[in-house]
Amino acid sequence: MKIALIAHDSKKNEMVNFVIAYKHIFEKHDIYATGTTGSRIMMESKVTVNRLKSGPLGGDQQIGSMVASNEIDLVIFLRDPLVAQPHEPDITALLRLCDVQCIPLATNIATAELLIKSMERADFAWRDIVKEKYKYVAPTGTEG
Numbered sequence: 001m002k003i004a005l006i007a008h009d010s011k012k013n014e015m016v017n018f019v020i021a022y023k024h025i026f027e028k029h030d031i032y033a034t035g036t037t038g039s040r041i042m043m044e045s046k047v048t049v050n051r052l053k054s055g056p057l058g059g060d061q062q063i064g065s066m067v068a069s070n071e072i073d074l075v076i077f078l079r080d081p082l083v084a085q086p087h088e089p090d091i092t093a094l095l096r097l098c099d100v101q102c103i104p105l106a107t108n109i110a111t112a113e114l115l116i117k118s119m120e121r122a123d124f125a126w127r128d129i130v131k132e133k134y135k136y137v138a139p140t141g142t143e144g
């Protein structure tokens with residue numbers, strides 16, 4: 001499965017500790033993360049991460065694009081609900097796309113734990129069926 005991990009600054013320690021605690025699960029999956037979150041996770045947990053751009057520089061939109069193509073199976077986005085972000089429209093768009101595509105989304109650590117434990121139990125097997133059904137096929141005749 002492909003898991004996206006994103007954390008705002010005040011939640012980055014929580015995210016790193018979460019990945020360390022469930023390292024045995026995260027190691028079995030493809031992890032994608034926004035820039036700074038990804039660096040912290042890689043440095044402190046040694047879990048391999050596909051790092052995208054930093055959130056405010058387009059990282060949330062990169063993950064949103066993967067969600068729109070139904071490529072991401074789980075999004076864990078530890079948001080800071082008390083601090084306004086300069087890229088709030090990108091954040092809202094990503095959350096909206098998760099709902100559009102019915103992608104499991106955790107925005108706090110309590111839900112993240114429930115979802116990661118359910119992934120360990122293979123409760124996410126339905127995602128393989130959905131991905132196959134809605135596989136993105138690039139339109140033809142658009143090149144050049």
Ligand SMILES: O=C(CO)COP(=O)(O)O
Nearest residue numbers: 034035036037054055056
């Ligand atoms: O801003 C973010 C999500 O909106 C997170 O980005 P970073 O992981 O680069 O800090």
